Amino acid sequence: MTERQKIILAIVAALAVVGLLVALLLPSRTVEKNLDFFIQDRNANNQLEVNELLKFTINDSTAVIDKRVLWKMGNGDSIVGHPNISYAYRQAGKYLITLQVDGKIITEKTIDVVNIQRDTIAVDSIPKIVGPTQGYAGEKLVFSAEGNGMTSWLWEFGESGTIDAFDRQVIYKYDEPGKYLVKLKTNTTLYPVSHVITILPKVEDIVKDPNKLDSLEKAEPKDTLAMVQNDIKKHLQAIANTSPRDRNTFYAHRNHIINNYLGGNGNQVVVQINGERYNVFPDYCQGLHFLESNRYGRVTIDDVKVDDFHHITKIEVTQRNTGK
Structure with missing residues (x-):
């Protein structure tokens, strides 16, 4: 091997070593192939709406640390440098969302942004x-x-x-x-x-x-219906105010409602409390009677509604805890 060849070989070897050192010292620029993003609508109605702040989230934000992230929103807007972003569209339409990392297109998704017409009917006068x-x-x-x-x-x-x-x-x-x-x-x-x-x-x-x-x-x-509802309300409030030890007063008020309005059978009548919970009438009265002695204190009956004056099958009660 000539002296010239030895010099060339030494230079090549040196360059290889330098290249290896550079590769080892510089951070990796490769991107995971399974990198993706998902879109979340803030009001959780499964629709992407005009002026709604949408959240765009990368499934693995650690995979883009120290990398250049670019979001293209499909309407000419771009957002640089943030792995997870929030964005609102001002017009309805279909948009192609592109996620780029280090200049490479990672994934693209098409979304449909809709314009929901809100109820804007104005009532000009009281009936x-x-x-x-x-x-x-x-x-x-x-x-x-x-x-x-x-x-x-x-x-x-x-x-x-x-x-x-x-x-x-x-x-x-x-x-x-x-x-x-x-x-x-x-x-x-x-x-x-x-x-x-x-x-x-x-x-x-x-x-x-x-x-x-x-x-x-x-x-x-x-106002026959109102009279019935008010009378039931009055006796339910009396049950709520009666001491748990006073069983006679409790039964007097409960039986007044059953005998006068429920056809003598309270087990066939459902009570709905505050539009949510349900009980049969006797069980509801039993719970109402004992509430005075529990930690929630007394109950105030605000309103009572019945479904049919002639054959009551449901009583709607609006009530609240007012303390001891």
């Missing part, structure tokens, strides 16, 4: 009941709902103790004279609107007994 303020027993009377935005109507005329009609305009006939509270619940209001009507006896009855008109003038409006 009003248009109907007579006076009528006769047995007379067909016309009532109608006036207002904007209504799509459902629930009428209670105060005599039957339940919902009587479901149309915007209805015809109703009262069987008995008296003052009645007409209530209308629609989709546009949280609470029903009301209207007072006086139902006079039939003409022949007035002729027989003129004093009936005087008693009607002094009468309070009847």
Whole structure:
């Protein structure tokens, strides 16, 4: 081997050593082949929406440490240097999301961003009941709902103790004279609107007994369903206030509700508490009675609703713990 060849061989060997040292000293630029990312919508409704802050997360953030990460959002926007990002799209459409690491495309995903139309219907006025303020027993009377935005109507005329009609305009006939509270619940209001009507006896009855008109003038409006609900509420509150040791008072109030409103069988009636929990009526009363002595303290009954005045199968109770 000549001197020249020895020099060339030495240079090649030196370069190989330098290359090996550089490879060992510099951080690895390879990227895991299984690197991926997923997208999370913040409101968890499984839709990617306009103006919703979406979260883009790499499945293994440690794999991109000391590497150049580039997100291309598919609409001209790019985000550099952050392995996990949040981003909101301002317009609906399909977008190709590209994840690049060290200049190499790792993965691409197409997403569909939608524009959800929110309910922006404005209610211009509170519903009003248009109907007579006076009528006769047995007379067909016309009532109608006036207002904007209504799509459902629930009428209670105060005599039957339940919902009587479901149309915007209805015809109703009262069987008995008296003052009645007409209530209308629609989709546009949280609470029903009301209207007072006086139902006079039939003409022949007035002729027989003129004093009936005087008693009607002094009468309070009847709301049969509300009277039942308020009476149940009163006796449930009495149960909640009764000492756990006072069994006689407990049974008196419980049996009053069972015998007067539940057909003598409370086991066939379901109680729903605060729109969530369920009990049969006797079990609910038993728990209500003993709550006074537990750590949660007394219970206040705020509201009671029944499903049907004539045949109650469900009682909805709204209650709260008010302390000892």
